[in-house]
Every structure is written in C-alpha cells, then in structure tokens.
Amino acid sequence: MVGHGGPVAEMITTHDLGKTYGGRAVVEGLDLRVPKGCVYGFLGPNGSGKSTTMKMLLSLVRPTTGEIRIMGRPMRRSTRRELLGHIGSLIESPPAYGHLTGRENMRLVQRLLELNDDQVVRAVHTVRLHDHLDKRVRDYSLGMKQRLGIAMALAREPRLLILDEPTNGLDPAGIDEIRRLLKQLADGGITVMVSSHLLDEIDRTATVLGILGNGRMLFQGTRDQLLARSTPDVLIDTPEPQRAAALTAQWHPTRVDGEAVRLSGLDHKGTAGVVSRLVRDGIDIYGVRRDAQSLEDVFMDLTGGRGL
Amino acid sequence: MIGRAVANEFAKMRRLRVVPVVVAMVAGVVALSCFAFTTPGFLDSVGDPSGQPWQWLLGSMSLAVPLTSPILLAVLASRQVDIEHQANGWLFSQTSGLPPGYVCRVKFVATGAVVVAATLAQSGLVFALGTLVGITVAFPAGQWLGYTASIVVVNLVLFALHLLLSARIGNQLVGLGVGVLGVFVALTSTGMPTWLARCFPPWGYYALAMPVDAREGGMVWLAPAHLSVLALGVAGGVLFMLITRLFDRQEA
Ligand SMILES: Nc1ncnc2c1ncn2[C@@H]1O[C@H](COP(=O)(O)OP(=O)(O)OP(=O)(O)O)[C@@H](O)[C@H]1O
Numbered sequence: 001m002v003g004h005g006g007p008v009a010e011m012i013t014t015h016d017l018g019k020t021y022g023g024r025a026v027v028e029g030l031d032l033r034v035p036k037g038c039v040y041g042f043l044g045p046n047g048s049g050k051s052t053t054m055k056m057l058l059s060l061v062r063p064t065t066g067e068i069r070i071m072g073r074p075m076r077r078s079t080r081r082e083l084l085g086h087i088g089s090l091i092e093s094p095p096a097y098g099h100l101t102g103r104e105n106m107r108l109v110q111r112l113l114e115l116n117d118d119q120v121v122r123a124v125h126t127v128r129l130h131d132h133l134d135k136r137v138r139d140y141s142l143g144m145k146q147r148l149g150i151a152m153a154l155a156r157e158p159r160l161l162i163l164d165e166p167t168n169g170l171d172p173a174g175i176d177e178i179r180r181l182l183k184q185l186a187d188g189g190i191t192v193m194v195s196s197h198l199l200d201e202i203d204r205t206a207t208v209l210g211i212l213g214n215g216r217m218l219f220q221g222t223r224d225q226l227l228a229r230s231t232p233d234v235l236i237d238t239p240e241p242q243r244a245a246a247l248t249a250q251w252h253p254t255r256v257d258g259e260a261v262r263l264s265g266l267d268h269k270g271t272a273g274v275v276s277r278l279v280r281d282g283i284d285i286y287g288v289r290r291d292a293q294s295l296e297d298v299f300m301d302l303t304g305g306r307g308l
Numbered sequence: 309m310i311g312r313a314v315a316n317e318f319a320k321m322r323r324l325r326v327v328p329v330v331v332a333m334v335a336g337v338v339a340l341s342c343f344a345f346t347t348p349g350f351l352d353s354v355g356d357p358s359g360q361p362w363q364w365l366l367g368s369m370s371l372a373v374p375l376t377s378p379i380l381l382a383v384l385a386s387r388q389v390d391i392e393h394q395a396n397g398w399l400f401s402q403t404s405g406l407p408p409g410y411v412c413r414v415k416f417v418a419t420g421a422v423v424v425a426a427t428l429a430q431s432g433l434v435f436a437l438g439t440l441v442g443i444t445v446a447f448p449a450g451q452w453l454g455y456t457a458s459i460v461v462v463n464l465v466l467f468a469l470h471l472l473l474s475a476r477i478g479n480q481l482v483g484l485g486v487g488v489l490g491v492f493v494a495l496t497s498t499g500m501p502t503w504l505a506r507c508f509p510p511w512g513y514y515a516l517a518m519p520v521d522a523r524e525g526g527m528v529w530l531a532p533a534h535l536s537v538l539a540l541g542v543a544g545g546v547l548f549m550l551i552t553r554l555f556d557r558q559e560a
C-alpha cells in the first residue's frame with residue numbers, strides 16, 4: 001500500500017482503472033500493484049487489454065475510470081511530462097526509422113532528451129547492439145529491432161521500463177536473450193513491467209505476475225502463490241481403484257484414472273485423511289502422489305474459462 | 309524543445325530522397341519556364357521592351373508552378389509523415405513528450421523551410437536564366453517579388469494541408485491522388501474567372517497569384533489578388549493550428 005509520507009514500496013499502483021471503448025469495457029476495475037525493482041509479468045490472451053492498460057499507465061490513453069500512481073505520484077495529462085522522463089517504454093511495435101541506421105536512431109533519442117554520449121553508449125551495450133549500429137534498421141532482424149527499441153527506451157536511464165510484448169515474433173534464442181536482458185535490468189534496480197500472451201516467455205524472469213482476462217485481473221502475485229492457488233490432483237495408486245473410488249467419492253470429487261484414483265481439490269490434511277480411511281478399509285496403497293501441474297496449466301485454467 | 313525537435317526532423321530527412329524531390333521541384337519549374345525562349349522572336353527581343361521578355365518568362369513560370377507544385381508538395385509531405393506511420397513514431401514521440409500535433413507542427417517548420425527555399429530558388433533561378441540569355445529590359449521587380457511571395461504562401465498552405473492529410477490517412481496513395489487532382493485543379497483555375505478560382509483553395513490560388521496573362525497582341529499585367537492570398541495564408545495557419553491541437557488531444 002502507498003504509505004502516508006513514508007517511502008513508497010510500489011512503482012505503480014492503480015485503483016479501479018478502467019477503459020471503455022464505444023460502450024464496451026476493455027479494461028475494468030484494475031488494481032495493479034507493481035513493487036519497485038521487480039520484473040512484473042503482465043499476462044493475458046490476445047485482446048485482453050494489456051496494451052490498453054500500458055497505454056493508460058503512460059497516459060497515452062485517458063482512463064474512463066480510476067486513477068494511476070507512479071512512484072507515488074498521480075499520473076495524469078498534467079503530470080505526465082515530468083513522469084515520462086523516468087519511464088522508458090516500448091508499446092506494440094519497436095519504434096525506429098527504417099531508413100536510418102541504429103546509430104542515427106539513437107542520436108534522435110539523444111538529441112530529443114538531451115542525453116550524453118555515455119548514456120547512449122551504455123544503453124546500446126546493454127542490449128549488445130554496438131556492432132550493428134551502422135546498419136540501416138530496415139535491414140535489422142526482428143530481434144535486433146526489439147533490442148534497439150529497448151535501447152531507445154533505456155537511454156534515458158529510466159526507473160521504470162514498460163515493455164509491451166517485447167518477445168513477440170522472436171525465435172527461442174531471441175526470447176532467451178530478452179529474458180536475460182530483463183533479469184539484468186531488474187538486477188540493476190530498474191522496475192520492469194513486461195507483457196506477453198504466452199506465460200512461458202516470461203515465467204522464469206518475472207518475480208510478480210498479473211494475469212488479465214477480458215480486461216479484468218484474474219490473479220496478481222508471485223509465481224508460487226499462483227501455483228498454490230490451484231491445488232493439483234492427488235493420485236492414489238491401488239490394486240482396487242474401483243472400490244477405493246466408491247469410498248472416497250463420498251467426501252471428495254473422485255475419478256478412476258487407470259490403476260489410480262484421482263482426487264481433486266485435496267489439501268495435505270485431506271490427503272492424509274483419505275489415505276488413513278482407505279487403509280482402515282483394508283485397501284492396499286502402493287503410492288500417493290500429486291499430479292505434475294505446470295504453471296501453464298494454471299494459466300490456461302485462469303484465462304481459458306475452465307478454472308474461473 | 310522545439311529547436312531540438314526541428315533538428316531531429318532534419319536528421320530524419322536523410323535518405324528520404326528529399327533532395328531529389330526538391331531538385332525536381334526547382335528544375336521542373338526552371339525547365340518549363342524555358343519554354344518562353346521558344347516563343348518566336350523571344351531571343352531576338354531580349355533588349356526590346358515591346359518584346360516583353362520578362363513578362364513572357366514570368367508568364368511561363370506562373371504556369372510551370374501550378375503544373376509541378378501540387379504533386380511534388382504532396383510527395384514531400386507524404387514522405388515526412390509516412391516514416392512516422394512506419395516507425396511507430398507517433399507513439400515514441402508521445403512518450404518522449406511530443407504529442408502528435410506537435411510533431412506535425414515541427415514537421416511543418418522543418419520541411420516548410422525547405423519548401424520556402426525551393427520556391428525562392430525557382431524564382432531566383434528563372435530570373436538568373438533571364439539575365440543569362442541577355443535580357444536587358446528593365447526588370448519588373450515589384451510584380452516578380454509579389455508573385456514569388458504569393459506562391460510561397462500558397463505552397464506552404466498546400467504543404468500543410470498534405471501534412472495533415474498524410475497524418476490522418478495512413479494510406480499514402482490518398483494524399484498522392486489528391487496531389488494529382490490538385491495539379492488538374494490548379495491548371496484549370498488559371499483559365500477561370502477570379503471569383504471561381506477563389507472557390508478552390510488552396511489550388512485555385514496559384515491562379516489568383518498570376519501577375520501576367522497572354523492576350524492577343526502580347527502579355528498584359530494583371531492585378532494579382534494578393535489580399536486573397538494573404539487571407540488564404542492566415543486562414544490556413546489558423547486551421548492548421550486548430551487541427552494539430554486536436555491531434556494533440558487525441559488518444560493513441
Ligand atoms: N482505440 C480503440 N478503439 C476501440 N477498441 C479498442 C481500441 N484499442 C483497443 N481496443 C479493443 O480493446 C481490446 C483490448 O485491446 P488491447 O490491444 O489492449 O489487447 P492486448 O491484450 O494488448 O492484445 P494483444 O495480445 O493482441 O496485443 C480489444 O478487443 C481491442 O479491439
């Protein structure tokens with residue numbers, strides 16, 4: 001929470017943020033909490049409102065409802081000029097003039113924001129583009145364009161970096177490169193908010209996740225909290241699955257799964273209870289285990305409407 | 309801020325073929341004006357006031373300008389704006405503190421300066437050419453400069469119009485199509501009565517600026533509608549400011 005007078009622990013907070021286009025709510029009731037110094041993975045399927053939210057954070061789009069605070073200060077049209085000086089961003093597609101070289105593009109940024117040569121050199125080195133600066137951007141690969149876009153956002157030495165799908169269209173090596181870059185930036189103290197429609201792309205880099213579905217926040221928290229939120233099924237291996245299932249079905253949703261009984265929604269205590277009941281009823285148990293559940297499954301559950 | 313932004317616009321012009329377009333604009337007018345030299349007896353009467361050599365030259369220039377300017381200004385404006393569409397440049401500028409309308413105004417200042425320079429070069433080179441072929445008759449400075457000032461204004465208004473058009477409509481063929489149509493309107497206006505030409509701003513105003521016309525028996529001085537051109541400039545300026553302010557308030 002934003003303290004009264006005390007240091008602010010959040011880089012971004014929003015309260016009831018919403019945007020309506022032509023009577024259709026595209027983003028609704030969003031309460032973002034982006035802690036300082038984290039990599040915040042902003043996830044959601046296509047059209048869920050990620051770009052719209054990021055544009056509102058940058059004051060490029062006027063929110064229909066709610067308010068935004070960045071570094072504890074309200075972000076509005078009247079204050080955006082000052083705040084934008086601390087925010088680097090990359091929205092939708094990387095900016096950069098194709099007919100100019102990487103160096104010439106960087107010089108545009110440098111002149112506009114009155115940056116010194118060191119800042120530009122550092123930004124370019126961070127994204128490891130220093131060997132390609134004299135090539136025209138038109139001849140860059142997509143990954144190089146993304147990296148140049150990040151360098152253009154980084155040159156102002158922002159405290160907050162807002163990146164909209166920086167891994168979109170990249171090959172696995174390119175994705176990995178961006179992932180490592182984000183980690184490195186966060187280690188350097190920059191707060192990074194990065195969006196993606198694929199959990200896999202930012203799962204390992206993000207320390208906090210926000211999951212958006214149809215413009216609403218479905219989940220916000222750490223990776224572990226997300227995993228804990230949905231309990232994977234318990235599988236009990238037994239030679240008498242039918243008899244065991246008939247018994248456990250009285251207390252828990254149960255399914256026979258081959259040589260095992262599958263129970264959903266069981267916590268540790270519940271599992272212990274079921275096992276002791278089965279043993280008391282003389283059913284042999286060869287093994288008890290939790291089904292492997294990937295973060296991807298949880299994500300699909302949340303966004304695909306299966307879980308919620 | 310504005311100075312740095314204008315400097316950036318000039319930097320963006322690199323490799324945009326601005327120079328060839330401007331050269332075409334200047335060379336086109338100069339070359340077409342040379343048609344005056346092919347008038348029978350022109351080169352024999354360079355020292356004879358009754359041969360009206362300057363009038364002939366100014367007359368051909370005032371046809372060459374509407375023949376070339378509308379399309380080349382459309383090309384120039386479209387090149388400047390299309391790079392922003394291609395590069396996601398509007399968003400980038402906005403996150404650096406330059407809203408879209410501001411970018412349009414900056415482009416108007418930067419490329420507008422190029423347009424003014426090209427227009428002055430057209431007029432200056434045609435004059436130089438006249439001197440070069442040996443016209444010794446007194447130079448009609450007032451009419452010449454009045455015409456030059458008028459086409460500077462009309463060119464700027466037309467350029468501003470095309471900037472807005474290209475910025476608003478992503479498909480650059482629309483702007484170029486309007487440019488081609490503009491050539492047609494500008495040329496036909498030269499044959500229209502003044503009141504009718506006034507109905508086609510800004511293209512018709514090339515005709516309003518015309519200082520001479522060929523009548524039977526030679527060239528006659530006209531009374532160019534400088535006030536109308538001035539009014540066009542003021543109205544164009546006000547509209548450009550208003551519309552770009554609207555662009556500023558627009559959402560990304
Ligand atoms: N200017 C606009 N006018 C009307 N509707 C809009 C506008 N901008 C976005 N939308 C709608 O808002 C919804 C969310 O769009 P948004 O671009 O924020 O989604 P996203 O999560 O970024 O999707 P993606 O993964 O495809 O980039 C979409 O249905 C889109 O059609």
Ligand SMILES: [Mg+2]
Nearest residue numbers: 050051052164
């Ligand atoms: Mg998007």
